[in-house]
Amino acid sequence: MLTVNDLSLSIQKVPILDGVALSIAEGETVGLIGRNGAGKTTLMRAIMGLIDRESGELIFKGRKLHAEKAHARAGLGIGYLPEDRRLVPHFTVEENILVPLWASKKTADLSRLKWVYDLMPEIGRFADRKALTLSGGQQKLVALARALVVGTDLLLLDEPFEGVAPALAQHLMEVISSLKDENLSVLISESDYTHSKEVVDKVYVIERGSINQMENINE
Numbered sequence: 001m002l003t004v005n006d007l008s009l010s011i012q013k014v015p016i017l018d019g020v021a022l023s024i025a026e027g028e029t030v031g032l033i034g035r036n037g038a039g040k041t042t043l044m045r046a047i048m049g050l051i052d053r054e055s056g057e058l059i060f061k062g063r064k065l066h067a068e069k070a071h072a073r074a075g076l077g078i079g080y081l082p083e084d085r086r087l088v089p090h091f092t093v094e095e096n097i098l099v100p101l102w103a104s105k106k107t108a109d110l111s112r113l114k115w116v117y118d119l120m121p122e123i124g125r126f127a128d129r130k131a132l133t134l135s136g137g138q139q140k141l142v143a144l145a146r147a148l149v150v151g152t153d154l155l156l157l158d159e160p161f162e163g164v165a166p167a168l169a170q171h172l173m174e175v176i177s178s179l180k181d182e183n184l185s186v187l188i189s190e191s192d193y194t195h196s197k198e199v200v201d202k203v204y205v206i207e208r209g210s211i212n213q214m215e216n217i218n219e
């Protein structure tokens with residue numbers, strides 16, 4: 001589904017990712033574990049095309065993802081939950097969820113939206129509320145819903161459990177686990193193994209911009 005080959009990049013001449021390699025198979029849930037500043041967000045942003053790579057390849061479903069413009073990548077079936085959620089405060093919940101579809105110039109797939117509401121019924125209940133009226137945890141759910149509407153093949157979830165109360169973290173884990181039945185591929189970052197270990201098939205450990213270790217969880 002996604003292969004990252006020897007990916008390197010610098011920000012303001014400081015090397016941030018150095019020869020990163022990983023692969024995510026169809027229907028696989030993969031963890032990306034690393035301390036603050038290890039490069040998790042930078043790797044996800046590079047996959048989304050929000051930061052330019054210097055060298056290396058991103059191959060998604062057999063095509064050169066690195067050759068696609070950032071706005072086109074969501075249209076290829078990749079959904080992204082950024083660490084800081086980035087909802088538009090004055091848009092309603094539903095408008096926020098539909099933003100990536102507008103951005104990728106796709107017509108709204110209402111059956112996909114309905115599927116997301118079925119998966120997380122609480123979101124349907126506050127679909128008309130402005131994003132700024134939601135709690136931080138509710139905003140995480142909306143950001144996950146937004147990623148799911150366009151992420152028909154691959155989801156990149158950047159620290160989805162960070163700052164989330166235990167009950168909501170449990171709910172998020174259940175939602176993420178259920179995505180296996182949909183054959184979705186998922187990359188989840190976390191600063192340690194606390195939550196992701198329960199849902200991932202394998203884990204990559206990232207340290208100072210390099211992946212030095214891969215561990216299969218269910219063997």
Ligand SMILES: Nc1ncnc2c1ncn2[C@@H]1O[C@H](COP(=O)(O)OP(=O)(O)OP(=O)(O)O)[C@@H](O)[C@H]1O
Nearest residue numbers: 011012016034035036037038039040041042043083
């Ligand atoms: N825009 C930027 N300008 C300068 N340095 C940056 C920038 N973005 C990231 N970095 C640096 O790149 C390194 C990796 O940051 P990144 O945000 O990818 O780490 P992370 O593993 O996601 O950690 P965190 O959980 O703290 O976000 C850090 O040393 C960070 O300071």
